[in-house]
Structures are given as structure tokens and as C-alpha cells.
Amino acid sequence: MSVKIAPSILASDFANLQKEIEMLNASETDYIHVDIMDGVFVPNISFGIPVTEAVKRHAKKPLDVHLMIVNPDQYLEAFKNAGAAIISVHYEACTHLHRTLQAIKQLGCKAGVALNPHTSVELLKDVINDIDLVCIMSVNPGFGGQKFIEQTYPKVKRLKEIILEHGASTEIEIDGGVNKDNAPLLRAAGADVLVAGSFVFNSPDPIQTIKTLKAIE
Numbered sequence: 001m002s003v004k005i006a007p008s009i010l011a012s013d014f015a016n017l018q019k020e021i022e023m024l025n026a027s028e029t030d031y032i033h034v035d036i037m038d039g040v041f042v043p044n045i046s047f048g049i050p051v052t053e054a055v056k057r058h059a060k061k062p063l064d065v066h067l068m069i070v071n072p073d074q075y076l077e078a079f080k081n082a083g084a085a086i087i088s089v090h091y092e093a094c095t096h097l098h099r100t101l102q103a104i105k106q107l108g109c110k111a112g113v114a115l116n117p118h119t120s121v122e123l124l125k126d127v128i129n130d131i132d133l134v135c136i137m138s139v140n141p142g143f144g145g146q147k148f149i150e151q152t153y154p155k156v157k158r159l160k161e162i163i164l165e166h167g168a169s170t171e172i173e174i175d176g177g178v179n180k181d182n183a184p185l186l187r188a189a190g191a192d193v194l195v196a197g198s199f200v201f202n203s204p205d206p207i208q209t210i211k212t213l214k215a216i217e
């Protein structure tokens with residue numbers, strides 16, 4: 001199966017959001033990555049439920065909602081109702097991760113867990129069969145356009161081993177600083193989904209850029 005591409009609308013032109021979503025609909029985008037930042041879990045505020053609803057009204061691709069917020073349990077239903085197909089919570093924001101994953105699934109969404117760069121993939125072993133997607137942060141969350149952290153590669157490799165050891169079907173997603181140079185190496189390490197914000201939206205031809213990423217073996 002080819003690598004999945006999830007453009008992050010954090011880097012899109014918010015004043016022309018409908019146009020940006022229509023561009024993604026016309027591209028080889030697999031998931032539309034929606035970054036929710038609360039100014040507490042991360043040092044930035046992006047947007048929330050009404051904007052997610054607005055994206056959903058135009059999107060023809062599944063919404064991959066990445067909650068960079070404290071107390072994510074409080075908002076799972078609201079994001080499901082806003083149109084999320086996948087909801088990822090941060091490992092670092094969950095006291096009862098297993099319970100949170102079950103709650104996401106009971107809503108009918110795929111359950112994701114995001115890991116900050118300092119968080120070991122080993123911590124997911126006991127719940128790996130309950131996770132549909134692990135989002136490995138390859139930058140410190142909070143801002144687009146940051147430099148890719150090279151230590152991500154061994155993390156991806158180790159997570160892939162854990163998934164195979166447990167017979168799980170979890171997807172590995174990489175988020176932060178993804179570009180055409182690191183994408184083939186991430187794919188070779190075991191990545192299934194590549195999130196790309198700046199690299200897609202700051203390029204002269206985003207549809208072609210998505211195609212280029214999608215073609216990576």
C-alpha cells in the first residue's frame with residue numbers, strides 16, 4: 001500500500017479555507033490533518049470546534065484531528081460531532097489513556113495517540129492493540145514550519161517492531177518538518193502516514209507537491 005499523505009491545514013490560508021479544502025479534495029490527499037492547539041498544552045492557539053465544522057462542510061477526505069490540548073476527554077464528542085474521523089490525543093495529556101481510547105472508539109472514530117519528541121514509543125506497548133494510529137511528533141508541537149528532529153527515524157523503526165511483535169494493525173504517522181528529503185527515509189523506517197504543512201502549502205503547486213510525496217516508495 002502506498003504512503004498516506006495528510007496535509008496539515010495549520011499552514012493553509014485561513015482567509016481562503018474553502019478554496020484550500022477544495023484544492024485538497026482535488027489532490028491525492030488521504031487525510032486532512034486538523035491541528036487543535038489550546039495555548040495550555042502547547043504554547044500556541046490555533047482554532048477549535050467551529051472551524052473544524054466549517055472544514056468538514058467542504059471536505060471530501062476524512063478529518064484527522066490532532067488534539068494538542070489538556071483534558072482531551074472533555075472534547076471528544078464535540079470533535080466527533082464536528083466531523084472527525086480520527087481523533088488523536090497526546091500521551092502526555094492523558095492520565096487514563098486506555099479509557100480515553102475506548103471513549104474515542106465508542107464514538108465511532110479511529111483512536112490515535114500522539115507522542116512528543118521526548119516520549120518513548122516503549123510506553124505504548126501495553127495499549128498498542130487499542131490504537132489505530134500513533135502520531136510521532138518530529139518537532140515539538142505548537143508551531144508549523146519547524147526543523148525536523150533526526151532522532152525520529154529510530155523511533156519509527158522501534159514502533160514498527162512493537163506493532164509487528166503484537167500483531168497490531170496500527171498506522172504510524174509522522175508530524176512535523178516533513179519534506180521530500182526526509183519522507184523516503186521515514187517511509188523506509190516504517191511510516192504509513194506523512195503529515196505535511198509548510199512543505200505542501202508553501203509550495204508553488206500544492207497538488208503536485210502532494211503527488212510527489214504520495215509517489216514515495
Ligand SMILES: O=C(CO)[C@H](O)[C@H](O)COP(=O)(O)O
Nearest residue numbers: 141142144145176177197198
Ligand atoms: O502538529 C503540528 C505542529 O504542532 C503540525 O501539524 C506540524 O508542525 C506540521 O507542520 P509543518 O509540516 O509545517 O512542520
